[in-house]
Amino acid sequence: MSYPSNKENSNNVVSGSSYSVPNKQPQRVLQQQNTNISNQQTNGAVKPTITKPTTTTSTSTSTSTSTSTSTTSVPSSSSSSSSTAASSSSSSQSVPKKKWCIDDFDIGKLLGMGRFGHVYLAREKKSQFIVALKVLFKNQLQTHNIEHQLRREIEIQSHLRHPNILRLFGYFYDDKRVFLIIEFAKGGECFKELQKVGSFNEATAATYTLQIADALRYCHSKHVIHRDIKPENLLIGVGGEIKIADFGWSVHAPNSKRSTFCGTLEYLPPEVIEKKGYDQTADVWSLGILIFEFLVGRSPFTSDEEKNIFHNIQENDVYYPSSISLEAKDLISRLLVSDPNQRITLKEVINHPWIKKHAHPKSLEPTKLGLPLPSQMTY
């Protein structure tokens, strides 16, 4: 798929604004907005295109107004996630295009609200395919200067194919809103599950860890660094499997190390705090923080004061509660290594004894998992 590039700003989804990286505040509590899609449906005047075939396709965008075309697919069956990593894109030249708009979807209940828009359950009318439709308001994207971030999120996420990465099927937009057609994650937010139960048992934590490690390995093989791995950015799929979402901070990693980072404070690796530049191993560090938070219910370097969080991360002084098993502690301590080069690899994570002992044997076959949500388990 293509999305208007920075150079095409006269015809941008959100035109006339700059594309600097926004100042995203690390926060657990989302601000709510007050809008209802049902009384704001477009009248079909805007007709973006999404190709029908099941593979994602790419084409260049040519627009003369605030409208745009995009070529991505909504699967025609109810199986929304591919179990294999597919090629990133293919030519769409010979593929017939269908023009899409909000009228092509039956809009269902509100699934949730983010800072910049609302997410609704939706059904594509012809195929009856269930999706999540994320509605973002252009003026808010503009106000918060995050058009660039959205564009990057779309470009990166729409090309990723992994059972533990939330699919982004496509997008379209009208004068006021941008609509993202996303895989529906029936289990909802991992963070909410964690809040409900306080901490996960080892089976759940190890299963999720294995899935995330495998998905990150896939991302890194495509030179994509997620940069914001945390429970808030993980959803849970229909089989109880993890779905990594929110690629708003992800980047295509260049060969050399990058020096900017905008992830969440408590998950920042020391090399980022010290502005030494970072690479894919930043996600490996974050995975260590995540496992700790899964098992303990809070991150290891937490503090009310920002400067203390930085200090704790740099000191790398982790206090492991006695509830953490020796094997889990071993894995976390191999991930939370200050020197990025000394961190365990994702392959080693996948083969670590703690994972082998506790992860569900079919962790990497999500559609067969049928795991209950953590809050439905007896602890």
Ligand SMILES: Nc1ncnc2c1ncn2[C@@H]1O[C@H](COP(=O)(O)OP(=O)(O)OP(=O)(O)O)[C@@H](O)[C@H]1O
């Ligand atoms: N694909 C999905 N399937 C099911 N529920 C979803 C899906 N995407 C989002 N949601 C729900 O909608 C809520 C809002 O999602 P959204 O992506 O707008 O914001 P967010 O990622 O939670 O926060 P932020 O605004 O910081 O990005 C989520 O917290 C989740 O509960």
